[in-house]
Amino acid sequence: MKPIEQAIKLMFYSTHNKQHIFSFLGINTIIALKILPENLQLTDIKFAATNGIDYLYPDSYKGNSIKGLIKFVNTNSKLIFVNMELTFSNELKLYTHDEIEATYYFPQKIDYTKSINRLLKMYNYNSSSIISTLTDNIDTYLTFKQPDILENKYLTFDEYLNMENIKPQQNKYNL
Numbered sequence: 001m002k003p004i005e006q007a008i009k010l011m012f013y014s015t016h017n018k019q020h021i022f023s024f025l026g027i028n029t030i031i032a033l034k035i036l037p038e039n040l041q042l043t044d045i046k047f048a049a050t051n052g053i054d055y056l057y058p059d060s061y062k063g064n065s066i067k068g069l070i071k072f073v074n075t076n077s078k079l080i081f082v083n084m085e086l087t088f089s090n091e092l093k094l095y096t097h098d099e100i101e102a103t104y105y106f107p108q109k110i111d112y113t114k115s116i117n118r119l120l121k122m123y124n125y126n127s128s129s130i131i132s133t134l135t136d137n138i139d140t141y142l143t144f145k146q147p148d149i150l151e152n153k154y155l156t157f158d159e160y161l162n163m164e165n166i167k168p169q170q171n172k173y174n175l
Contacts, residue, residue, distance in 0.1 A: 006026065006123070007026070007123065007144070007145070007146055008024050008025065008026045008027060008120075008123055008125075008144070009025040009026035009143070010023075010024070010025035010026065010141055010142070010143055010154075010157075010160055011023070011024055011025075011130070011134055011141070011142050011143070011144065012024075012134075012139075012140070012141050012142070013134035013135055013137070013138060013139075014138055014139050015138065018107065018108045019105045019106060019107055019108065020104075020105075020106040020108065020112050021103065021104070021105055021106075022103070022104045022106070022112065022116055022134070023101070023102070023103040023104075024101070024102050024103075024119070025100065025101050026100060026101075027100070027101075027102050027119070028096075028099045028100065028102075029073050029081050029084060029096045029099055029102070030070055030073055030074065031102075031119070031122065032094060032096050032102035032104075033066050033069060033070050033073070033094070034070065035115045035116075035118040035119040035122070036066055036088075036092070036094070036115055037066075037115075038065070038066050038067050040065075040066055040088045040089060040090065040092070041064050041065065041088065041089040042063075042064045042065065042066070042069065042086060042087070042088060042089075043064075043087050043088060043089055044085075044086070044087040045058050045061060045069075045084075045085070045086055045087075046058055046083075046084070046085040046086075047061075047081055047082075047083060047084040047085070048081075048082050048083050049076060049079040049080060049081045049082060050079055050080060050082060051078055051079050051080065054078075054079065056076060056079060069086075080098060080099050081096060081099055082097070082098055083095075083096070083097055084096040084097075090107070090110055091107045091109075091110075092104065092105065092106055092107065092110060093105040104116075113131065116131055117131070123146065124146045124147060125144065125146055125147055125148060126147040126148035129147075129148035130144060130148055133148070133150055137153065140153050140154065140155060141153070141154040141155075141156070141157060141159070141160050142154075143160075
């Protein structure tokens with residue numbers, strides 16, 4: 001796969017309830033899915049997608065594979081997947097929001113490094129260095145310059161928004 005030139009806007013790592021939590025601002029649903037093993041099976045899927053006129057809900061997707069879900073999302077590319085919550089057979093959970101944010105909940109029994117390495121390498125990051133920095137800065141929002149230069153640390157997401165002069169977008173679809 002061709003490397004993606006843009007940077008991931010914000011990265012976050014935490015642990016909670018025996019899970020490793022990684023969150024990335026600046027990646028879409030397709031990328032979030034592509035880093036996972038294709039043979040992983042979906043056990044639960046919830047989503048809402050719209051363009052303001054048309055709406056899609058989980059009953060419109062009949063499959064249980066990552067490959068099938070990627071095809072489904074691509075087929076409906078004119079819609080924004082506002083919220084998506086996926087649970088997989090290995091208890092991994094993936095949440096995406098507004099086609100720009102993805103959060104992975106890896107149970108402690110799962111080695112997350114292969115998937116997170118794949119994501120970071122897609123964006124031209126030195127993945128081992130970034131993962132190390134993330135895990136050393138638990139519960140802190142970080143921005144990086146490629147390949148692995150730590151630019152900023154934020155204690156909260158709101159602090160990031162304020163420091164970067166970003167106004168939170170109102171979800172105009174009320175989903």
